[in-house]
Amino acid sequence: MPGPIVILGIFVADTAYRAPRQPRMGETILGEGFKLGPGGKGSNQAVAAARAGGDVHLVSRLARDAFGDLALKTWAEAGVTPEVTRTDDGYTGAAYIFVESGSGDNAIIVAPGVAGDISEEDIDARADLIRSASVFVTQLEQPLPAAIRALQIAREAGVTTVLNPAPAAPLPDGTLALCDWLTPNESEAEALTGLPVTDPATAEAAARTLILMGAGGVVVTLGAQGAMLVQGDRAVHLPAIDAGPVVETTGAGDAFNGGFAVALSEGRTPEEAVRFGIATAGISVTRPGTAPSMPSREEIEAALRA
Structure with missing residues (x-):
């Protein structure tokens, strides 16, 4: 049996507002809807992977508050095993999400709360779990030193490592060399390379640059254009799968990373x-x-067959 999928990341409570457009500074507009729900890239990816059939463990931090309770409830329902530190100080993270009603596109502000205190010591305390994994996944919402320490532990143990470089941020030299797979979207690939990414051809160029920078393989996700896979001499464009009308794109990248890790x-x-x-x-x-x-x-298997 393969080892578990271990994910390092944060949970935030998503506060999602739907409106025709964002308000300008100093302006108030009426929205068309509101929803409170679970979010955070690491948490979303863990839920996606667990629902897709993975044995998933999530390393994170929560406060002892209502949003922390929401996190544990979400993970229990999805089948995610929490590997979390809970604290009485601070707050569990929250996110403001604006959803444009016409397109479903989104803009997000994340306040990570106590997950912003995830440390290298938290990672060392779970080093054996990380070493036991078949796949280790992390992102850039928690502090970068913790992510790098976890990637180092996983890589030294021969675990397949996946870094989803979101939100985009400068990476110290040597970070990409710890990644068997890097999974940026268009804007993240552009931020890391300085190259514009708008289509499969430009995604391939950016991916090859990221490989020269140290990444083992790169998958640039392209939304409605699918994804570009580059590894060694191989470059493959895989088209998107149309499962129905687009309602909301928030979390699509997390869904991809969760499914990718399971496979x-x-x-x-x-x-x-x-x-x-x-x-x-x-x-x-x-x-x-x-x-x-x-x-x-x-549902995933049915979509693949279709």
């Missing part, structure tokens, strides 16, 4: 893993919300 943990080829991630994301955008939009294994 890697099962020993699928990189192309199969990317296709599995694309199907996971393709279903998620047909539903509102982030964690609640993540599909089941059966």
Whole structure:
């Protein structure tokens, strides 16, 4: 049996507002809807991976408050094993999400709360769990030193490492060399390389630059254009899967990463893993919300067959 999927990341409570446009500074407008739900990239990816059939453990920090309770409830329902430190000081994170009603596109502000205190000591305390993993996944919402320490532990143990470089941020030299897979979207790939990314051809160019910078393989997610997989001499564009009308794109990248991690943990080829991630994301955008939009294994398999 493969080892578990271990994910390092944060939970935030998503406060999602739907309106025709964002207000200008000093302006108040009426919205068309509001929803409170579970979010945070690490948490979303963990929920996506668990619903897709993975044995998932999530390393994080929570406060002892209502949003922390929401996190534990969310993970229990999805089948995620929490590996968390809870504290009486501070607050569990929250996110403001604006959803443009016409397109479903979004803009987000994240306040990580106590998850902003995840430390290298937290990682060292769970080093054995990370070493036991088949796949380790992290992002850039928690402090970077903790992410780098976890990638180092995983890499030294021969665990497949995935870094989703979101939100985009400068990375210290040597960070990409710890990553078997890097999974940026268009804007993140552009931020890391300085190259414009608008289509599969420009995504391939950015991916090759990221490999020269140290990444083992790169998957640039392209939304409605699918994803570009680059590894060694191989470059493959895999198209998106249309699972229905787009309702909301929030969390689509997290859905992809969760599905991608599950497929890697099962020993699928990189192309199969990317296709599995694309199907996971393709279903998620047909539903509102982030964690609640993540599909089941059966739904993903049906989308792939279709």
